[in-house]
Amino acid sequence: MSGQATPGAAPDTAPPFAALREQLLAAADAFAGDPGAVPDILAGMVDDVDRALREELEIFPVCHHSPASALAMARRLREKRPTVIYLELCEDLRPLLDELRNCRLPVALQAFATELDGFPPGWAPLSVVAPITEASAEYQAIAYALGTPGVELVLVDRSTDHVFQWLRRDEHDERAAADPPAGDAALHGDAVGIEIGDLRPRFAELEEHLLHHGRVRHWTEWWEQYVERPLAGADYDTYRQVMVMIGSLFRRLRPERPERDARETDRERYMWTRIREHLATSGADPARCLHVCGAFHAASRVEQFGLAAEAPAYEIGPRTGTTWRYGLIPSSHSAVEAQFGLAPGAVSVAAAAWQRALTRHGVTPYRLGGRGSGGAQAGATSGRRAGRGRATAPADRPGPPADRLSGFLGTPPQPDGLDAEELLGWCVDLVRLARRNGYQASTADAIAVYETSVLLAGMRGRDRPTPYDFEDAAVTCVEKDTVPGRRDVRRLCGILLGGDRIGSVGYDALPPLARDLLDRLAPLGLNLQARTNQRALLDLEANPELRPCSDLLWILRRLLGDVARPIMGARRLGERSIQESWDLAIGREQRAIVELGYEGVTIEQVLEQRLRRDAWAPTATAAAALEGVEEAVLYLGGGRLADELGARAVELLAAERTVDHAPRVVRQIRRLLAHYHATQSELPGWCEEFVTAGYAHYCTLLPTAFADDDAGVRQVGAMFGFLFGMESLALSLGCDHTQLELAVRQSHPEAPEKVALLWAAKSRLGLLSPDELRERCAELLANPLVIPAFPRYVSGFVQALESVPTLTPFVVEVLSRAFADLPDAVLLPWLPRLITTLRADGGGLLPLLVREAGRTFPAALPALDGWVPPWAAERRSSAPTASAASVGPVAELLAGAPASCDAVAALLGCDAGWRRPRPAAGPPAAGPLVARHPATAEAVARLLAGRAR
Template sequence: MTGATRVPAAAGAQAPFEALRGRLQQAAAAFADGPGALEGILRGIVDDVDRAVREPLEIFPVCHHSPASAIAMARRLREKQPKVVYLELCEDMAPLLPELRNCRLPVAVQAFASEVDGFPAEWAPLSVVAPITEASAEYQAIAYALETPGVELVLVDRSSDHVFQWQPGGRPAGPADADPDQPPAEEEAALHGDAVGIEVGDLRPRFAELEEYLLRHGRVRHWSEWWHQYVELPLGDSDHDTYRQVMLLIGSLFRRLAPGDADRVGVDEDRERYMWTRMREHLAATGTDPADCLYVCGAFHAASRVAEFGVHGSDTFTIGPRSASTWQYGLIPSSHAAIEAQFGLAPGSVSIAATQWAKNVKRSRVRPFRLAGQAGTKAPAKTAKSAKAAAAPAPAPAAPGAAPPDRLSGFLQRPPVLDALDEAELLGWSVDIVRAARRAGYLASTADAIAVFETSILLAGMRDRARPTPYDFQDAAITCIEKDAVPGRRDVRRLVEIMMGGDRIGQVGYDALPPLARDVHDRLAPLGLKLQQRGVQRALLDLASQPELKPCSDVLWMLRYLMPPGTARPIMGERRLGEQPIQESWDVALGTHQRALIELGYEGVSIEQVLEQRLRRAAYGPQATTATVLQAVEDATLYLRSRRLADELGTRALEVLATERTVDGAPEVLRRVRRLLAYYRTSEPVLPAWIESFVKTGYAHYCTLLPTAFTDEDATVRQVAAMLGFLFSMEGLALSLGCDRTQLELAVAQSHPDEPARVALLWSAQLHLGRLSRAELRARCGQLLGNPLVVPAYPRYLSGFLHALEPVPQLADFVVELVSNAFAVLPDPVLLPWLPTLIGTLRAGGAELAPLLIREAGRIFPGRLAALDTWVPPWLAEPAPALAAAPGAAGQQGAALLAAHPATCDALARLLGCDGGWAQAGPAAGGAVLAARHPATATALAALLDG
C-alpha cells in the first residue's frame, strides 16, 4: 500500500493529536510488553485521522443507513452550506436522482444491462442497485443539493460498468448465489433480484476475529446490535468534530485490521484513486474553492492512504474506458428487508434504524432535508429554534492545514453514558407486543406483558445497559411469548420488527416510471384498478358487453407471458388459437411486481416490442429447437396476432428441423403442428407456404430417422410414437405436396426393434399400412399371452400399444381387448404380482392417452351389472379365422351331406337364392356348387349335423 504523507502542523503550534499519540504509545507498551506492531497500528490510526481532518476539502465520513450519520449530515449541511457536494455513488446514476421526488422511499437507483459486450455472456443481465432510505446521510446530501439553489451535486464513484470490470476473479456474488441450504427469501427481501448492491459507507470489520471479539465482549448477538449500542447511541448527540473523528477512527481501525486480500484491497484503493481524481478534475474545471465543498464517503474510504488522496495528491491514476455494453437506468422499489438481505444486516436492523432516526430528529431539533413533493414524507414544522439555526451564517472555513481540536481523547476516556430507564416506552412496547401476539394466534396475556417488561430490564442489566434496547426487548419477547410452535405466519421476532416500524416498502411514482411501464398503466386504466397499490386486485372483463376492454385483455395476457408468476393470473378465461373469449377474470398484482415491470421497460418502449424481441431471441438462440421455434410461432399468433412475425419464425422452424439429428422434441413438434394446422385451416383461405414446406420436409425427415429411432436406446417409445403420429396424420397433406408413400413403407420395413414396447409400436404401424391384418395381430398377441416366458413382459407390450394410440387411434378397442384377455386368461398367482407393474406402466407411459382408452372401454362394456352375465365380448362374437378359409375336406363333407338330404338342401337353396340347381347338374353337382358358393355355411352345417 502507498504510505501516508503527513501534513506538518502550523509553525509554533502543537499537533492536536500528539497527546493522544503519547497515551496510545504508553498503552501499547503496557499491553504488548514493549513497542512493536500494536504501537504501529495505534499510531497509524491517529495519523489517518489527523491526515483526514487536515484535508482542505472537508471529508464527511458516514455509515450506510445510520441515523447518527444522517443527523450529523443534516446539521453540518445547514452549518456549512457547501456549494458543491461530492458523493460516493456511481457517477452514471446522477441523472436519475431528481426522479426521487416522484417516489416513496425506500427505493433503489438501478443500472441495468441486458446485452453485454466486453463481459462473459453468462454474466448477463448485469444489474447494480444503490438503495436509498430517508434515514441515510446520502439522502440528506441529495435532498440538500437538489433543493438548494446554486448547489451542485457531483457523483464521483466508479461507473456501473467499472463495478463489473474491477471484480476480482469473476462476477460478484449476489442474492442468487446465496447458500442453497438457507430458506428462500421472502418476497420483500427479493426486491433487488440478483443485482450487485452499492452502498455509501460500507462499514463493518473485515477481520472475522475482530468482529467476534467485539460481539463477545459487547454482549450482543450480531454486528447491527453492536453498532446500535456502541456507535449510534453515543454519536447521536455528539458535535460535528467528535462525530468526524470517531468515524474516521473506526474506519481506519477496520482498514488496518483487514486481512491482506490483495484483490479486494486493490479494488478499494482503485475506488479511492478514482474518486479523488474525479474531484480534482471538477475543481480544476470549475475553479471552485475546496473550502466550499463537502466530500461524503464511507468512513472506510475516508481513512485512505493512497498517494492520490487529497486535493494536492498525485495525478498518476488513469481511468480506463467503459465497455461497449449498453446500460439502462431507472428507479426500482426497495424495502428494509431487501437492504438487510443484500448487505448482510440483521433482520429488522434497518427498521430499528428508521425508528431511531425519528427519535433523533425529535430530540435534536435538527430539521432534516427532504425533496419537495416527496411521497410518503412530510416536512417537519419549522420551529423558531430550527429557523434561527438555519438562518445563522455559516462559520468561517478553517485555514488550509489547520485542524479542529482533539475530540478523540475525551470521547475515548469518557465512560459510557447509561440512559435512564424509560418505563413508559418499555411498558408501551410490552403491551403492544402482547396485543400483536394475540392477533397472530398466540395465547398471550397481561402476565406475558409483565414478564416481557421485567425480562427486558434483566437482559439489559446482564449486558451492562441501564436502558433496554430494541434488541433486548426482542429477546425478552421471544423468551416470554414464543412457546413450542408458531401458530400463525409470523413468529415473535417478526412481530417485534413490525411493531418497531415494520418492513417499509418503497414505490416508484408514475412520473418516474420508464415509458413502457407508463404505457401499461395507461392501457389498463379502463379497468379502474389502483395499479400502484401493492397486493392482489380482482379485475372482471365482460368482453361481450364491453368490447372496449379487449385491449386490456391483450395487455394482461402479454404481461402474464412476460412478467413473473402472480403479476397477472387468469382466474376465468383462456386464450387459444382460433377462439374468442367472452368473459375473463384476473388477479392483478402489478404494484407488487413493480421492479419487474421497470426492468421490462429497459428492453423496449412497448410490451409488444419486448415480446417480439423475446420471441426472436428464443427462435434464433443457440439452444433453439424445432419445438421452441414452433412455440414462438404460436405465441406470435396468439398474443401479437402478427402474421408477418409468424411466417418469419415458421421459416426459422423449417431451418432448425432440417438440422436436427435427434427426435427428442418430436412429441412437442407433433402437438404444435397439429394445432397450427387446425388454426390455419379454419381461419385462412390457404395454408401458409412455410407450414406446407414444414410438413413436406418433416415427412421426409422423420422417415429417414425412423429406423434408427426404433433401435436407439436414447429415444423413448413416446418419441417414436410421436414420429409415427406426424407421418400418419400428415400423410394426406404430404402426399398432396409431392411426397412418396413408398419412403414411409420402406422406413417401417427397415425397422427391427427388440424392446417389447417398440415391437408393439411397429406392429401397430404395420397394421396401419396394411402389411398386417387385425386377425394376425390378434393371433400374435394371443401367442404372447399363452407363453409363460413372455407373460412378465406383457405390460411393456401393452405400453407400446397404448402409445400406438397416438399414430393409430383406431386401435383403442383392440387395446381394451388385450387388457381384458389378460384379466380373463391369467390365473391369480400370475395376475396379482403383474398388476402393479401394469398400472405403473400405463400411468407412466401413457397418462395423456388413458382417457381415450377409458372412453372406448365404456363404449364396449355393458353399462349395468345385470347385463354382464349374458354379455359376450365383441372380439369373441366374431368368426374364427379358420372359418374364412377356402373349402377343403370339410367342404366336400358338407356337399355330400347336402346331396343325401335333397329336401333340406332345396329349402336351404331357396333361402340362399339358388333355385333350379338340381335339374341341370343333379343333386351331387348342385350340392357341390352350393357348397363352393357358401363354404362357411356348408362347414358349419356339417359340424352341426355331425354333432
C-alpha cells in the first residue's frame, strides 16, 4: 500500500519514506539488541504515514482541543478552500451546527432520549454530548463551512443511536456508577462524551515512561511541551506527518481489547462508507474535499480505508425505535476536562495558548457571526480576501508525499527563549489576585514566584517556564501551608491563565419551552440568562398581574428543584401566599431547562405528562396517584386531569395486596377530602369511590395485616385511621359497619404492639370496656415475663391514638402506673427500650401524650405531694357507683319528668323500668313505724304472701 500511486501523478522512482524507514530500522537494530517487534512497529508507522498521505481524499488528522490543530486547520482552509468537509461527528447532530452562531462558546451538542425502544429500560435517560470550544480544529472547520457560501459540511461518524447500540451493558453500568463531577464540571451530567481526536497512549507503561523522562506530572503537560509547541509553527505537511505518526504509534502499542478494538474499526468503516455514499450521490470532486478526523483514525488499517479500496461497503445497521431530541447546552472548560479525563486547567491553558499563537503567527481564525458569538465572521472574510483569485480554481491534487518526518525528528527543537515580560505579568497579577483572596502576598512573593518558575523550568530541561511551572512556583511561594479563603493558589492560577470559561446558549437556539419560560417570566424584570442568582420579590396583592409568574415558578420548583427556590411563601392545599420571594438560577441551570424542553412545548404540558407517567407506571401505587392528584390541583387547577388520576388511584388501591403505603394513603386522602369539602358543594365521584373501595379493601386486608410479620404497627394503625376516621362518610355512601366488626373479631395478632392496637380498636367499637382494658394492662404489668415487652404494647396504644384519640388519657394512665408500680431494678433497664420504641413507632403522635400529661399532672412541684391521680380517685369511688348514680339532681330531674326520658328510650329501642332513688345514707325511716304497729305489718305480709301464691 505504501507504493500505491495517486491517479494523475508521475510514478515514483523511490518511496518517499525509504530513508526514514532505513534509519528507524537501523536504530531499532542498534538499541533493541535482538530481533523483535520493534522493527515491525517502526516500519508499520512509516507505512501508515505513507498510506494516509497518498490517499486521494485529503485527510486532516487532529487532536481534540488542540491549538496546534486549530492553527493548522485555519491555515489549510484558507489555502485549499475546500467545497466539502467531512467531519468526524455524529451524523444526526448536523442540524444543531447552524445554531452555534447564537451561542457563546464553549457549548455542547446534545442528543437526549427518555422513552427508550430497543435499549434496556434501566438505561434511561440516554444522553450524548459533543463539546465545542473555540481553540479546536473542528470549530474552525464548522465556522468556515457555515460562513462560506457553497461549502457543504457533512458529518460522517455513527449516529447517537449507534453509540449506545455499540456500548456494552457493563460499560454503561460503570458509567452510571461513577461519581458525578461537582460544580461547573457537572454541566454535562452523566452523558456519554463524543470527541474528535483522542490522542492519548492506551498503554500505561508507555505513558508512565513518557511522563517520567519528560519530567511532567500528567499527559496534558507532556503533550503541550513536546507536541503542541513544536507543531504550532510547523508547515502543513510536517503537521500531517507528525500527527499520523503519533496516531499510528499509539494505535500499534495499545493492548488488545476485542470489544473496544471492534468498535473503533466499525467507526472507521462507518465513516468511509458515508464518505463514499456522499461522493457517489453529490458528484463532488475528491480533490476539493477534506476529511477531518482524529489522528488515531487517520492511521486506520481497515479494508474500506480510502476511495480506491475494493472492499465492499460496510453494512450499517438500522437505528432503534428510540425517539431522540436534540439541542445545545452550556459547557465549560472544567466540564470538558472532567468528561474526557484531562488535567484540571488543561483546556483553559489551551485557550490561552490559542490566543497567544494567533498573535504570534498572525493567523486570523474563523468565527461564526451572530449574537453571542463574540465577533463577526472575521475569519471567513479574511479567508475570502486572502484567497481571492484562486477560490474558484480547483485545488491541486496531492502528489507523492515528501518526507518531512526525517528532518523534524532529527532536528532538535529551537530554543524559544524566556518571555520575561509575560512571566513578570503573570507574577504581578497573581500577587494582586492573591491579596484580594486573603493572602498576605507582597512584591517579594512576586519576585520569588518569577525566580522559582525559571528555576523549575531549568531543572525540568525547558528553555522557558510553562504555565505548569508557574503554577507549581506560585503554590510554593504564595500559598505555603494555609489557605485563608475559599480559593487556593492553584485555583487562582487557573483564573489568571484564562479561568474556567463557561458558555451559554442564546435565546434563538433554545427549545420552545425555554423561550416560552423566559417570555412568561419577563414581567419580573430580571436578567434570567445571567449565571448569578437572581432574587425575585412578588407582592401578589399589590401586583396581581404577577400571579401567572408565581404559578410558573411553583411548577418550575416542582420539576427542577433548586432552579427556583422559594425564600418566602408556600403552595399548599387551601393556602395562597400574599407575598413571595424567590432565588432563581435559570441562567446557571440552563442545561436542565434545555433538557426539560425535550419533553414538551410548555412547562404545564411537561408536568401533566410526568404526572400521567408516574400514575400509570408499572410500580405505581395508590399513594403516588393521590400525590399526583394533589399536585394537579396545586399546579394545574385540578379539573379533568385530577379526576383521571383519582380514578387511577381507586384502581391501584383495589389492586394492592399489601398495606405498606397505608400511612401515605390516609394522609393524602384526608387532605384532599378537606380541600374538596372547603371548595366544592359536593365531592368528586372518584373521592366517593375511593372511600367506599378503601373501606371494603382495608376491612378485607385487616386480619391478614394483623397476622403478617412484614406489616408494621404503623401501617395497621393507618388502616384503622382510615376506617374509623372516614366511617361516617363510608356508611353514608352505603358501606356496612358489620364488615368492620367482623374483620376485628377475625383478627388474632401475636406481636405485642398489634395486640394493643387490636384492644384499642375493640374499645372503640364497644367490644371491650374501659375496665376490661385496664384489667388486661394490669395483668401485663403484674407478669414479670411480659414486662420486657411492655414498651411494644405501649407502642401499639400510641399508634391507636390516631384512630381512637379518646384513648389518650388511658395511655397516660398506663404509663404512669408503670412508672409508679415497677421497681427500679426493672424500670431502669426497661426505660431505654421504651424511649427507643416510642421514638421509632410513635412518630407525630407523642405530642398528644405530652399535652394530655400536661393537663393531668400538676403544674407546680409543691402540689405534687398532695396530688391524687384521677384514676386513683375513680378507684376509690367505684364501690358506691350504683347508688350514687341513682341520686343527685340529674336523677331527680329524670324521675320528675319521665315522659321525655321514655320518648328518648323508645326512640333508641330501650325498654327499661323506673326505679325511685333512695337515700344513699342514714337509717331506714320505716323501722320505728313497724316496731310500733306490728299487727299492721303482719297483715300486709299475709296479703302479699297470698298474692304471691
